[in-house]
Amino acid sequence: MFAPAQEQLLHIRRGTAEIIPEEELEVKLEASRQANRPLVVKLGCDPSRPDLHLGHAVVLRKLRQFQDLGHQAVLIVGDFTGMIGDASGQSKTRPALTLEETRQHGASYFAQASRILDPSRTRIVYNSEWLGPMQFGDVVRLAMKTTVARILNRDDFASRYAQDEPIGLHELLYPLAQAQDSVAIKADIELGGTDQKFNLLMGRTIQKACGQPQQICITLPILEGLDGREKMSKSLDNYIGLTEAPEEMYGKLLSIPDTLIYRYFELATDADTRDLPRLKGEAAVQPRDTKHRLAAMITRMYHGEAAARSARTHFERTVIRKEVPDDIPSYRPAPTGNGTIGLLTLLTQAGLTSSNGAARRLVQQGAVRLDGERVHDSRLEIDLAARTPFVVRVGKRRFARIIR
RNA sequence: GGGCAGGUACCCAAGCGGUCAACGGGGGCAGACUGUAAAUCUGCUGGCUAAGCCUUCGGAGGUUCGAAUCCUUCCCUGCCCA
Numbered sequence: 001m002f003a004p005a006q007e008q009l010l011h012i013r014r015g016t017a018e019i020i021p022e023e024e025l026e027v028k029l030e031a032s033r034q035a036n037r038p039l040v041v042k043l044g045c046d047p048s049r050p051d052l053h054l055g056h057a058v059v060l061r062k063l064r065q066f067q068d069l070g071h072q073a074v075l076i077v078g079d080f081t082g083m084i085g086d087a088s089g090q091s092k093t094r095p096a097l098t099l100e101e102t103r104q105h106g107a108s109y110f111a112q113a114s115r116i117l118d119p120s121r122t123r124i125v126y127n128s129e130w131l132g133p134m135q136f137g138d139v140v141r142l143a144m145k146t147t148v149a150r151i152l153n154r155d156d157f158a159s160r161y162a163q164d165e166p167i168g169l170h171e172l173l174y175p176l177a178q179a180q181d182s183v184a185i186k187a188d189i190e191l192g193g194t195d196q197k198f199n200l201l202m203g204r205t206i207q208k209a210c211g212q213p214q215q216i217c218i219t220l221p222i223l224e225g226l227d228g229r230e231k232m233s234k235s236l237d238n239y240i241g242l243t244e245a246p247e248e249m250y251g252k253l254l255s256i257p258d259t260l261i262y263r264y265f266e267l268a269t270d271a272d273t274r275d276l277p278r279l280k281g282e283a284a285v286q287p288r289d290t291k292h293r294l295a296a297m298i299t300r301m302y303h304g305e306a307a308a309r310s311a312r313t314h315f316e317r318t319v320i321r322k323e324v325p326d327d328i329p330s331y332r333p334a335p336t337g338n339g340t341i342g343l344l345t346l347l348t349q350a351g352l353t354s355s356n357g358a359a360r361r362l363v364q365q366g367a368v369r370l371d372g373e374r375v376h377d378s379r380l381e382i383d384l385a386a387r388t389p390f391v392v393r394v395g396k397r398r399f400a401r402i403i404r
Numbered sequence: 405g406g407g408c409a410g411g412u413a414c415c416c417a418a419g420c421g422g423u424c425a426a427c428g429g430g431g432g433c434a435g436a437c438u439g440u441a442a443a444u445c446u447g448c449u450g451g452c453u454a455a456g457c458c459u460u461c462g463g464a465g466g467u468u469c470g471a472a473u474c475c476u477u478c479c480c481u482g483c484c485c486a
Contacts, residue, residue, distance in 0.1 A: 361448055
C-alpha cells in the first residue's frame with residue numbers, strides 16, 4: 001500500500017526548508033509501511049485570518065502530498081488558541097474572537113483549503129475540544145514541562161522583549177497550547193512555515209514529556225509577497241488570495257519582480273520537479289514570457305484552463321493596450337432635479353472614489369476619463385439625458401458604465 | 405505600591421501655546437515611462453460642490469482671545485525599584 005520509504009522521502013524533501021530530524025522520518029516511514037498504518041500529519045491553522053493566499057498554499061500543498069502518499073492529514077482549527085490571540089511573527093496582540101466566530105472562520109478556512117487538499121481524506125478537529133476542558137492544574141502541569149528561558153528563546157519574544165514591546169503573559173502559553181495539540185492527536189509529523197519552527201519543536205518536547213513518540217517537524221519556506229521583499233501576508237497587502245478572481249490573480253502575478261519568477265514556480269505551482277531547472281534558466285533569459293506562463297499556470301490551478309486563458313486576454317487588453325474591459329459594473333445615478341449630476345458626486349456615488357475630495361484630486365491629476373476622454377474640470381456638470389450611457393474610468397483599473 | 409519615559413493621521417515618527425489638517429519616512433493612489441499592476445521619476449494622500457467651513461493629535465474636564473502643545477483626572481504601554 002505504501003511506497004518504499006526512500007521513494008516517499010524523495011517527494012517529501014522537495015521544497016522543504018528543514019526536516020527535523022530527517023533520519024527519524026525515514027524510520028517512521030518504514031515502520032508505517034511495515035505496519036500498513038498511515039502516519040498522522042498535522043497542520044494547525046489560524047482561524048483569526050480566514051483568507052488564504054499563495055503563501056498558505058505552500059504548506060497546504062505539502063500536506064496534500066502526504067495525502068497522496070497515503071497518510072492521514074489532520075487539520076487543526078485553532079479555535080481555542082484563536083481566542084487567546086497571537087501567532088508567530090505577529091508583534092501585536094490579536095483581537096480575541098468568540099468561539100462562534102472562530103468556528104465560522106474554521107469552516108471558511110477548510111472550504112478554501114479544499115482547493116488544494118483532498119477533503120474526503122482530511123480530518124478536521126477543533127482544539128477547543130481538548131484545550132477548553134483543561135483545569136488550571138492541568139495548565140500548570142503543562143507549563144512545568146518547559147522553562148521560561150526556553151520560551152523566551154523564541155525569536156519573536158526575544159526581539160519584542162529587547163525592544164520593550166509588550167508581551168502578554170498568555171502569549172507565552174501559545175507554544176504550549178500548540179504543543180498540546182500534537183499530544184492530543186498523537187501527531188507523527190507536523191508541518192509549518194519556517195516561522196513555526198519553535199512551536200513545532202515545542203511539540204516534540206511536550207510529547208516526550210508526556211511519554212509519547214516525538215513528531216517530525218517539517219518546515220517550509222515562507223513565500224515572498226508581490227513586493228519581493230516581505231513575506232506574503234494579508235496585512236501587508238502583497239498577497240494573492242486563493243479565491244481571488246482569475247484576472248486579479250493573473251495581473252498580480254505579472255507584477256512580481258523578475259527575480260521571484262523561479263521561486264514561485266518552485267513553491268507555488270504544480271510544475272513537474274524535472275522541469276524546474278529548465279524554468280529557472282528561462283526565467284533568467286526571457287522573464288516576460290516565463291512570467292506569463294507562471295501567471296497562466298497558477299491561475300489555471302485555481303480556476304481552470306478557460307479562466308486562465310481569458311485572464312490573459314483581459315490583461316493584454318486592459319493593461320497592455322489600455323482598453324476598457326468587457327465586464328464592468330453599471331451604475332445608475334439617483335435622479336436629480338434638473339437631470340444633471342456633478343462629476344465629483346458621480347464618481348463618489350458610483351464607488352469609484354472614496355470621497356469628493358479624493359475625486360477632486362484625481363480629476364486634477366488627470367486620472368479621470370469619460371468615454372476615454374480625459375477630464376480636467378472638477379466642477380463639470382454632466383447632462384445625464386444627453387450623455388448616458390457612457391464609461392467612466394479612474395486610473396488604470398477602476399471603471400463604471402453609467403446608465404439611466 | 406513608588407520613580408521615570410511614553411500614547412500624534414493606515415504604520416513609523418516630528419511637533420511642545422498661535423504661522424498645524426499637523427515636518428519627514430513607509431505604505432497607498434495618480435501621472436509619465438515600461439513587457440508588467442515591476443523599477444525609476446513627479447504629484448497627491450481628513451471631510452464638505454470648498455480662497456470658506458467642519459472634525460482630528462489615548463479618554464474626560466479645565467486654563468487661555470487661542471491648545472496636539474499648559475493644568476487636573478482617568479485609561480493604556482515600557483523601563484527601574486519593591
